[in-house]
Amino acid sequence: MEDFLYFFSFQDSSIAFIVLGITILGIGSAYVGTFSFLDNKALLGDAISHSVLPGICLGFLLAGEKNPYYIVGGAIISGSAATFLTSWLKSNTKLSEDSIIATVLSTFFGFGIVLLTIIQKTGNPEMAGLNQFIFGNAIGILEEDLWVYGGLSLIIILSLSLMMKEFSLLVFNQEFGRAIGYPMDFIRLVFNILMILSVVIGIQAIGVVLMAALLITPGAAARFWTDRLSTLLILAGLFAVISGITGTYISFVIPKMPTGPWVVVSLSALALISFLFAPKKGILFRYISRRKYLRKTHRDHVLKSLFKATEEGKKGLSKDELLGLYPHHKKETLGSISYLLRNNQLNNIQGLIELSESGKTEAKRIVRLHRLWESYLNEYMNIAPDHVHDSAEKLEHLITPELEALLDNRLKYPKLDPHQENIPRDNDNI
DSSP, X not given: OHHHHHHHXXXXXXXXXXXXXXXXXXXXXXXXXXXXXXTTOHHHHHHHHHHTHHHHHHHHHHHSSOOHHHHXXXXXXXXXXXXXXXXXXHHHSOOOHHHHXXXXXXXXXXXXXXXXHHHHHHTOGGGTXXXXXXXXXXXXXXXXXXXXXXXXXXXXXXXXXXXXXXXXXXXXXXXXXXXXXXXXXXXXXXXXXXXHHXXXXXXXXXXXXXXXXXXXXXXXXXXXXXXXXXXXXXXXXXXXXXXXXXXXXXXHHSTTSOHHHHHHHHHHHHHHHHHHHOTTTSHHHHHHHHHXXXXXXXXXXXXXXXXXXXXXXXXXXXXXXXXXXXTTOHHHXXXXXXXXXXTTSEEEETTEEEEOXXXXXXXXXXXXXXXXXXXXXXXXXXXXXXXXXXXXXHHTTTOOHHHHHHHHHHTTSOSBOTTSOBOOOTTOOO
């Protein structure tokens, strides 16, 4: 608790700078990564993050120390070379994009490991901590490093904010952008530069191995919560900041613990929560919604069966007769009967299940939608009457009142369906 209060009270100015830096880094990386995710270029970020390692090592060899300007410059050159090589191979070979990215990633990273090994054998005392660029260590960032990385992060955030419309065209509809006169190739170039910068600024805090997770995971997790781009960017930035601060705090509490893996663990936890519990798109929400839909569908079928029984001159059906209509769904049928009885849509009179007044109204609506759709398929799609039932069985639960009115108007308010059965109206007596 003492460490927690000390860290988050920001009594130490260096901690305040680090938290500020990881916050700006997280927002910038999440913004770029979200556009990359929407553009289906997630693997490109992974390739760039691994490809900057040889640039870091070359920058160190040239400077003879961990000079942030040399390291950032080397990383930018190395990342740019990898991006250019990926684009060139894609344009001039028949290799698939994932094969190209895997080849470039492994080649550059392997070369970086070779250079790192050479540096370690030189015995240069300034190399201490250089291997932290592999897995990241935010606590090891100096104030001079923070000014460089923080400045680049602000450039990324401002560029994305000012060119939001252009980047939206890039990821959603490039051809439309070209048609209205936007230089889409130049916009792609700017976006690739921003992606390289976002990787470079995270290499010391998160590490080259795991930087791709900070790029892609926030946007992927936020995508479960919203369909609006502005909200998506805000949520992605928030997820990145939370995970970044959490990983930094753990590195502070346990000094030998690298930051990158814990940032990824925190991001994974947020992503898992999003995948499971996000409204509308979460796995749990979709499971519950599907269960509700299936139960409603079966209740509609029970009402429709009782309505057809009244059309045949019967007052209703016994419970056994209803169960016999759905022999493989007896549990669902019993549940539907109980629900409809509780909601006063059915009456149980001496063992005979009958439609109540509200039940008749709802049953007419379901049967009407079924038969209207059958009529539409037969008349406008030229589908034979004996082939329209299955489609209508599925669509009758989804047709809205607006679509019902449109069907009625298009079909000129028909009285009979393709099977010459009556299409019931609300004022009909049954």
